[in-house]
Amino acid sequence: MKCSFCKKEIEKGKGKMFVKTDGKIFYFCSNKCDKNMLKLKRKPAKIRWAAKKKKVSKK
Numbered sequence: 514m515k516c517s518f519c520k521k522e523i524e525k526g527k528g529k530m531f532v533k534t535d536g537k538i539f540y541f542c543s544n545k546c547d548k549n550m551l552k553l554k555r556k557p558a559k560i561r562w563a564a565k566k567k568k569v570s571k572k
């Protein structure tokens with residue numbers, strides 16, 4: 514499954530699941546994603562660490 518916020522793959526047994534009262538299910542890879550999605554209601558596209566995969570610079 515994938516993180517509902519940053520779209521990162523979540524390993525089995527890791528991350529957490531959240532079921533909203535309307536039946537929607539969210540998966541989060543970390544508390545950071547959980548907080549951003551549910552409390553701050555941020556859009557992933559507006560957050561650098563969540564949208565950084567678009568342009569990856571090689572080191």
Ligand SMILES: [Zn+2]
Binds near residue numbers: 517519542
């Ligand atoms: Zn995430």
